[in-house]
Amino acid sequence: MALEGVVQLILSLIQQHGVIAVMLGMVIEEVFVPVPSPIIPMAAGFLLLDATTLPAAVVQAFFLIALPASIASVLSSYFVYGIAYYGGEPIVRKYGKYLDISWEEIQHLEDHFDSGREKYYVAIFRAIPIVPLSLISGSAGLFKMDWKQYGIWSFIGMVPRNFVLALIGWWIGSEDYLRQIAGLIDNLSTLVLVVAVLAVGSVIAYRKARDIYMMLIYRTA
Template sequence: MVLFEFLSKYIVDLICAFGYPGVVFLMTLESACMPVPSEIVMPFAGFAAQQGRLDFFWVGMAGSIGSLIGAVLSYAIGYYGGRPLLEKYGKYFFITKHEMDVADAWFKKYGARVIFISRLLPIFKTFISLPAGIARMDFKNFTIATFVGSVPWCFALAYSGVLLGENWSLIEEYWIYVDILTVLCVLVFLGYLGYKALKFKKISDAQKEARGIRSK
């Protein structure tokens, strides 16, 4: 609670002092894996727009631009720092070069969709850029998907601030439940994918074994 109050005051003061650049700066930090929740930044900026201190459209755009800048920074860290470290030390964490190549191919094929969807999900939107950089996803596709996914998120949160008015901070009190639900849904989905992959592997192994018996 003390941390929340400190962050809220810091965020509010920064936006009041610097306006749109403050929103860009704070959303850059959030997308660069810093503990600055967009659920505080954008609703307050939306409230400021409702009060006539800022323009709603430029509030949403400032948040989206900041999200893109922070995401690019995280991508760059993963691209230039993460991959070499994994290639050198990944074996100690059971991460092989083959698995990295599979991740590269997967991001190449599905990366844009994954990035777009992740930008709409609490928690995951903050951290998805790092693995995208490690997998060296196509940068153009990454930036487009990141920006397009950030726009509806930023505008929706800003609009919540417009609707709630002076009670804009209420959204943070209830957003924790959305975070928990999102994590649970993603874990269930990953569990399902793991189950399907294991089932497919067993079927594949059985088919190989059957072919081996027939060849004898």
């Protein structure tokens, strides 16, 4: 479905079902469909906040949108987290050799990730609207971050993210502007994902080229 249709569907569902649609949208985005998650709290802020002053909008955005949306997002993110947590090692051990990646190397990265700073990484990246949430959930699961710490710090990151986005939606006050910003965020999220894939691909390509070079040097020695 094109982004225009996704935005229209989200607006229609939130208009009909309110906060329930917001929470369900966050669950669907985390688990099934690659819907740019910033669109949901922005649309909710546009449709559900009836405040006429900023202080009133702040209170409504926090309790009506940020809290329930963040709870739904974090709980549903355990789906991707769990797949990566329990399925990451078997997959890497079975198919990692084709990408020149071993589970021992993943464990080495896990030791760095488990330095005590991982919770801050999770909170910071979850608070950035253009970072795809599934990347964060999957990475935390693959590196076997403690599930309680993951949940707490994911929530800490999601609350300001959803709160600010809801206020932006309220402040915009125009469906046309909402669509334009949604398109911009979608493009930026796609760019982040592409950069992440290219970065991983570049590392794999470099290591493959290095192995081939070393093999040729060994044969000609």
